[in-house]
Amino acid sequence: GENVEQHPSTLSVQEGDSAVIKCTYSDSASNYFPWYKQELGKRPQLIIDIRSNVGEKKDQRIAVTLNKTAKHFSLHITETQPEDSAVYFCAASKGGSYIPTFGRGTSLIVHP
């Protein structure tokens, strides 16, 4: 089955800096890659996603890049703010089943 590796497990940055979280996947048939933000005790929220027919997608301060050949995708957050502090999960799934495999999560801490 699919295996998703996520790094780093913890990321600490100063407000205003950029943050990058990287994920690799094993199944070349995976074609949908969402990113979720989960604040403590709350539900995961979809923040951005990318499908395998594009290499990059951007939404204001958040961007995701996908390298299908290398089977890795990354989340980029620019101009980080304290409210960006949360756990971020990447996931990979195949279009037919939409059953995602999640990474282990990255705890992002943005210091004011």
Next chain:
Amino acid sequence: GAVVSQHPSWVICKSGTSVKIECRSLDFQATTMFWYRQFPKQSLMLMATSNEGSKATYEQGVEKDKFLINHASLTLSTLTVTSAHPEDSSFYICSALSPGQGGYEQYFGPGTRLTVT
């Protein structure tokens, strides 16, 4: 975006009793819902895929007789933890697939914190 609700948000029960958790898609119909379990500071662990009108598909290692799933309508799936034990204490989260741009997107419920004493 699509809204998924979950009830109750938290529950405390005694060992040996059963607990039912409801997951509802409020503004869309969901033929497929998922049930996850999450331990503190860990990732989401898929327990089962719930399909409307058919039996749930359980992940390896998840006891189907202990975690009963019913998806009787396009907007409701239920998870019943039978004969609960303290090791079943966890954060249970459901999600539902909703049509989105280019395919389906997954929306999560707010979760149910189960504590078994």
